[in-house]
Amino acid sequence: MAKQTKPSVEVFEVPCPDCGAMIKIDAATGHVISHTPAPRKRTFEDLETAAKAMRERDERAESIFRQSVDAEKNKADLLEKKFAEALRKAKDAPEGKPLREFDLD
Structure with a gap:
């Protein structure tokens, strides 16, 4: 029996060009996983x-x-x-x- 491997979840971390927040996006679904707001100026x-x-x-x-x-x-x-x-x-x-x-x- 072949061992099942869990598919690797690839997550992209992208900075927002407008506000500077960090956004984590799931590569498979294209959905936003998390959002970290930019530090206040x-x-x-x-x-x-x-x-x-x-x-x-x-x-x-x-x-x-x-x-x-x-x-x-x-x-x-x-x-x-x-x-x-x-x-x-x-x-x-x-x-x-x-x-x-x-x-x-």
Whole structure:
């Protein structure tokens, strides 16, 4: 009787080109066996740089907020001007029934 040998399982270990994670793939089935995430990269080198970035982000947010407040203050004037222009156009428009799409057929 011949001795049965267990088929060798070939596994490929491949680095992900996008995120750098290590992926183990079974050669026979093509399925992912395991996934090891890449080590996280530090966003900032030291605490001082992180604090500076936070201050800059807060200043940008404050600036955007001030711009939106100013726009809201001027909104009433802008709407008033748009209404006056629309009213002027309505007065200059010829009187009569407005045309509808099916009236043109």
